[in-house]
Amino acid sequence: MIHPEMEWRAHLAEGRFMIQRSRSTGGYVFYPRIAEPRTGAEDLEWVNASGRGAVHAVTVVRKKDPADSYTVALIDLAEGPRMMSRVDGLAPDAVVIGLPVQARIVTEGDQPLVVFVPA
Template sequence: MTHMLQPEAEWRAHLAEGRFMIQRSQSTGGHVFYPRVAEPGTGAEDLEWVSASGAGTVHAVTVVRKKDPADSYNVVLVDLAEGPRLMSRVDGVPVDAVQIGMAVRASIIVEGDKPLLVFVPA
């Protein structure tokens, strides 16, 4: 009997291997994020893991300002090309340079010895 990881643990395991994977319903073709056991709206439980393109567009952005400006960071909502929207941050540009509508691509980094999905300008 194969032990199945919980969806979130499986997603993190893929990240640790350097792969950005999202779930897709085999019956509806709908992509799903955050990892879960059934597709929202349809209840389809036939979710499979597929490679995400990594392409996205910034839907919303805010900047978390710290006392030391060097510690400030952005928080973004990114619409993936596959449809789902997720929260992350955009690296590689000044925090104030991130704009709504900006094209971004996924990047997996290691922060505090854990893999983390961030985005960079496309």
């Protein structure tokens, strides 16, 4: 059995943003795991995430050069789970709670990761 985090990263490497869903409860799960946290259901399957979401909370990491500043944001995914990422495509101070966003997979170094842009 592949560890859930490794499987999630493999999907990202293929350009797919996937999250888990319980077959029995329909509940969506993020961060990848072996059981649904609320119910303990172990029948998780991988499904395509819509990529839609909204900013739940945001902070700005300020750098000496303001052009290097970036956001750290909690994003409420349309499917229900919340994930931590960043919002690109806006000045850090323009990212506000409630902002509709869309996921993008980018590669930094040799690692694919999910970031969000304004929807």
